[in-house]
Amino acid sequence: MRVVIAEDDALLREGLVLLLGTEGIEVAAATDNPDDFHDAVAAERPDAVIVDVRLPPTFTDEGLRAAVAARKLVPGLPVLVLSAYVEDSYASDLLGDGTGGIGYLLKERVGKVRTFLDALHRIVAGGTALDPEVVTQLMVRRHADDPIRTLTPRERDVLSLMAEGRTNSGIAEELVVSEPAVSKHIGNIFMKLGLPSSESGHRRVLAVLTYLRA
Known part of the structure; x- marks a missing residue:
């Protein structure tokens, strides 16, 4: 499996690279901004991407929009979104094409290595992997x-x-x-x-x- 990462936090980004490497997963590129992420996806055509919702320059929804653009560039590209919060807008934007291969985890779950890796493998297989807190909040909306x-x-x-x-x-x-x-x-x-x-x-x-x- 080959993945591209977009995460502006250097410690978390390098931690993900190290973790995935020990699991035999190749990190084709690890970027800290939407432009480099988009270029890496275009060049590498990875099996999956891992994206922080909030990226530079405004740290609002740049990562989310970059993930949507990546799925347009590579239709059906599995996307695992990481966020410190449950973002209201991601579901309709990211699922607009009606395909699977979508995961959404709160960053606190990344520390639970097996949960994180299971989610990554699940989306690559075309399934879904949503954080329980995300499911809870969506259920009331x-x-x-x-x-x-x-x-x-x-x-x-x-x-x-x-x-x-x-x-x-x-x-x-x-x-x-x-x-x-x-x-x-x-x-x-x-x-x-x-x-x-x-x-x-x-x-x-x-x-x-x-x-x-x-």
Whole structure:
């Protein structure tokens, strides 16, 4: 796996390079600003990018906009966003093309090495990996016509754990239910969100994207 990093904090940037290197992941470029990041993505065509939401010069949403531009340059490019905060605007911007391969972790999770690496591998495989705090905040920002409102409370619980990237067994363990019960809930979620078996693509990811875009 080859990745490009955009992180202005030198300690965190070099720490990521070292961590990924020890895991056999090549860092093709490690940049500290949006322009160099964009150039590196164009030149290297990496398997994934890791981007801090807030980059120079204004430290607002430059990293987010750079990630959106990178996915236009390399369609479907897996993006793992790092942020100290939950940014309101990222979901609609980053998920506008309707594909998977998206992760969003609060920076405090990077210290949990296995969680961070699992998230990176998950997005490269086309899945999603959302920080539990991100899921919690998105869950309360629902619109009146949100299709998620048709789900039962238990189905919402299952879908929110799917958004975090949990497997069926992991969801069953978290909710203290059986795996067949989880499978039944997921089937109901697919049906209510209009994702029939003939739908192209991975329905699990499509369900999560519907949840995030709502």
